Amino acid sequence: MSGGVNYQRAYERERLARTEAECLLADKTRDLYDNVIVLEKTLEELKVSQKQLIQAAKMASIGQLAAGVAHEINNPVGFSMSNVQTLSEYLSHIFQLDQWMMTQAELPDGLKHQYEQQRQALAIDELKDDTQALIDETLGGLDRVRNIVSSLKQVTHAGGNTREQCDINCCVDDSLKVVWNEIKYKMEVTKHLLPELPSVQADGQSIQQILINMFINAAHACEDKGTLTVSTQTQVYKGVQGILIKVKDDGSGMSDEVKEKIFDPFYTTKKVGEGTGLGLSVTHNLVEKHGGHISVNSKLGVGTCFGIFLPITQA
Incomplete structure (x- = not known):
């Protein structure tokens, strides 16, 4: 009888120990799972942070290049636009002179005839139209370059200072x-x-x-x-x-x-x-x-x- 009781007690202790071990294992497994979830989230955040750091470093290095390029381009673009606008004014004066010559009735017939022949040979009327079109296209192209330079500056400009x-x-x-x-x-x-x-x-x-x-x-x-x-x-x-x-x-x-x-x-x-x-x-x-x-x-x-x-x- 005492042997059976001892066996029953040993069995009960083993069952309790097994139950306790299973509970402990379940708790540890749950903790491990929670830790894995936290680690996965941390890893994902680290990946995002790494991408942001790479992007920031890339923007910083390219930004320095962009600032230098913008500065170097800005000066020649500025005086080129000024020169083309001045050239347009000069040509306008020349064509005004041509118009004045064509309206002068007091000029000797021989001189006027020679001027008209030279004018026709040089295709002055076509030259007027083509010159203005070329100047407008050139100014338009330079203005586009200036806008690109402005965008380049904004890549690196501190901006947003007026809040x-x-x-x-x-x-x-x-x-x-x-x-x-x-x-x-x-x-x-x-x-x-x-x-x-x-x-x-x-x-x-x-x-x-x-x-x-x-x-x-x-x-x-x-x-x-x-x-x-x-x-x-x-x-x-x-x-x-x-x-x-x-x-x-x-x-x-x-x-x-x-x-x-x-x-x-x-x-x-x-x-x-x-x-x-x-x-x-x-x-x-x-x-x-x-x-x-x-x-x-x-x-x-x-x-x-x-x-x-x-x-x-x-x-």
Whole structure:
């Protein structure tokens, strides 16, 4: 009898020990699983931070190059535009003299005849038209170069120094008015703007430039008729209260490879001569100067959505 009791007690102790071990194992497994989840999240955050650091280093190095190039280009562009404008004035005076010569009735017939022959041989009338067209095209080209230089400066310019309370919804409306002539035939615009949105301490002109770049980029992504959807809402990002602006299009979308490069200066998927590749890099720079964050979600053949987070107050 005592042997059976001892066996029963030994069995009960073993069962309790096994149960306790199983509970302990379950607790440790649960802790291990929780740690794995935390590690996976930390790893993902580290990957994001690594990409941001690489992007920041890339922007810094390319920005220095861009600043130097902009400075070197700006001077010759400036005096070239001045010289072409002066040349246009000189030619205008010459053609005025020609017009005066042709209207003088007191000139001897022989001299007037010789002048008309020389004038015809030099094709002065055609020269007038061609010269003005050439000057206009040259000034237009130089003005485009000047705009590119201006964009280059904005890649590295501190920008956004003048801060005031901005109504983001008003910035959206004003920016749409600016680009309306460019997008009205290509895009149907839908707005979902949160009423009574808190104001943001920001440089209003910079915010409008960010939005204008976004809207034009969306229009270019839609070959035919497309839809541009703009929304605003409040959001907390990394513990900071702010405003989230979403700019969405149903255009061609982007591959993962393209998404990795879209904020790089001079990177563009457009044909040569159709774009400088500075719009999104300038946008990225301006958002970061405001202490904000820009993200992109895109799928080929479906469309693209940019998210622009701006803190309500600057640190």
